[in-house]
Amino acid sequence: MKTVRWGVLGNAKFARDHMAPAIHMAENAELVALGTSKPGSVAGWDFCPSLQQVSYADLLADPTIDAVYIPLPNHLHVEWTLKAVAAGKHVLTEKPISMTAPEIDQLIAARDASGLLVAEAYMIVHHPQWIRARELVQGGAIGKLKHVDAFFSYNNEDEPGNIRNRPETGGGGIRDIGVYTYGSARFVTGAEATDLSCRMIRENGVDVWAEVDAILEGPLGRATYTAMTSMRLQNRQEVTFHGDKGLLKVANGPFNANLFAEARIELHNGQTVTSERWPSANHYKLQVENFGRTVRTGAAYPCPLEFTVGTQKMIDAAFAVAREISL
Template sequence: MTVQWGILSTAHINRRIIPAIHQSERGHLLAVASRDYEKSWDYATQWHIPKSYGSYEELLGNDEINVVYISLPNHLHTEWIIKSLQAGKHVLCEKPMCLSLEDFDSVENAAAKTGLTVMEGYMHLHHPQTHLWKSIIDRGDLGEIHSMRSCFSFNLERGADNYRWNANEGGGSLWDVGVYPISLFQYLYSASPINASAQMYIENGIDLSTSAMLDFGEGRTAQFFASFRSSFSTDTVIHGSEAQLYISHPFTNADACKAYIRRNDEIENLDVPRQYLYAGEVENMQDIILEGKIPVVSLQQSKEVLKTILKIRS
C-alpha cells in the first residue's frame, strides 16, 4: 500500500515537507487544496501534484486520501483537524496545533472518537540528531543536567497578509518559534516545567520577542529567546555537572548542524547524523498508517508544550 497525502493550503512552509513526501518510497502526494482554485491548480502544476481543489472540503471528500498535512494559519488548525478526522483522514498538523486547552480537548476527543491519529509537526523531534542529544544526556556523558539554554531568532519581514503579525490568528514569536526550544527542553528533560516566567516585547498585540525562564524542579532550569527582530540564531547549550553540549542547528538546516562536547578545556567534536529535516515526521506518519506504530510526538507531549506556552503567556 502507498499512503496517499493531501495538503490543506498552499502555504510557504509546504516547500519543506513536499520533498519529503515525494522522496518517500511509501508515500504519494495526491492532492492540494486552496480556497482559490486557480491558485491551487498553479501550485499543483509547480509541485507535480496530480489533483487540485478549490476548497478544503473537496479534498477531504476524496476517499483515496489517507492523511492530510495542515499548514493553515494557526487559528484555523483546530477546525480543520476536526473536519479532517470526521472525513476519515489521519492528520499531520503544523505547530502550534491548538491555541487553547479547550481547542486541544476538542481535537483529542475527535481523535479518540474516530480512532485516527493526529500528530503535531515538530520535525526536529523525529530527527536522529535530536535522538543523539537525548542518548548523550541519558547515558550520563554530561553528568547531571542543571541547565539548558536555546534561542530561535530571525528578522521577519512585516506583512499584513502574514498571520504571524496578527494577534487574532495566533501570531507572535512565541507561537511561531518559541515552541521549538520548549519542545526540545521537555523532550531532553523528559519532564514539563513546574513554573515559567518571561519578558515579552509586544507591538499590536503580538510578541516580537520573548525571553523566558522555565523551572523544571530539583534545580533544573531552561532559558530561551524567541524573536522576529533579531539576527538568525538557533544556538543551544546543555549544561551538565561534568560537561557541556553545544549545538548549532537543532531546529533548522540540519545538514549544517555542528555539535561538540566540552569537558574543561577539552573539545570532542560529534559525528552528527544527517537526514532531510522533514523526512522523519513523514515516515513516522506512514509507519502509523501502514504498520500501526505509535507517534513519535504524542498528543500528551503536544498538550504539555501547549500548557507551557500558556504559562509563559499568563
C-alpha cells in the first residue's frame, strides 16, 4: 500500500508530544516535514531524525507531501485548512476545526470540490473503548437510555499565556474540551441536542466553567443530558450513559486514554459489574491509520465533517444561550 507522507504545520507542544509521534509510529504513514515560522525550532522532535524543517509555504508547495496535520491556534484553523486544500493536500486539523458551525460549510465545499479528505482531529471516535460503548448503548445493554452526563476538567489557572486562556486565539474550556463532552454523547447515542441551556463563568473573556443541560433526541428516543467543562478544577474525566436497566461508565480515561488513566468501560446491571480494558490502544495512532486508509482506498472515514458540524452547533448554541454567573 502507498505510504502517506505527512507534514505538520506548526510547532505546537501537543503536536510534538502526541500527534507527530503517532504519525511517526503509524502504519503506512511517514512524517517528513515540519512547517515552522521560527528557524531552529525543532527541539523536541528527536524521535524523527529525518524530519525536515521548512516554512509554511514550502511545506504546502512540496509535491511529495500528501497530507498535512494542523495544530495551530483555534482561530487559524479554517484559514490554513483552506490553504492546505488549495495546495492539494489532504488535511487533518486539530479540534475545534472552526470557531462557528457555518465556517465548516466552507470546508465541506472545499473538500467536495477537491476530492481530498478534510477532517477534524477528533481522536476519541477511533478508540475501541468508544466504539464498544456505542455498540453496548445502541445494542440495548442498559435498556432504554434515560440520561447522559459528562465531565471534563483540568486547571490551568497558573498559565495566563496559554492559548486556552486567551480570547484572541479562540480559547476557553468549551472550545477546548466541550468538543469531547458534547461529541462523545452524540457519537454513542446518535442523538442531537435540543432545549439547550448553559450557565457559564468567564475570566478575561474566556469561559473557564460551563454547565450545559439539554434533551438528546435520536434513534434511542429522548434522554436528558448534562455536561460540565472547566479549566479551573482538579482533573476529572467521566461520561455515564444511564438506562432503565443498567448504566455504562466510560470513567477511567475517556478523553486522554492511557495518558490520564487506563482506558476502561464499566457496565452496571443490577449488582453485576463487568469491565473491559484497553491498556495499549493509542487513539492518535489509530486516527492517523484510519485517515491514511481513507486517503489510499476511499474507505468511509469514521469522523467526517458532517459529524463535526453537529458538535460545533452545540458549541455555538451553548455560547448563544449562556447565562453568566459567579461563584
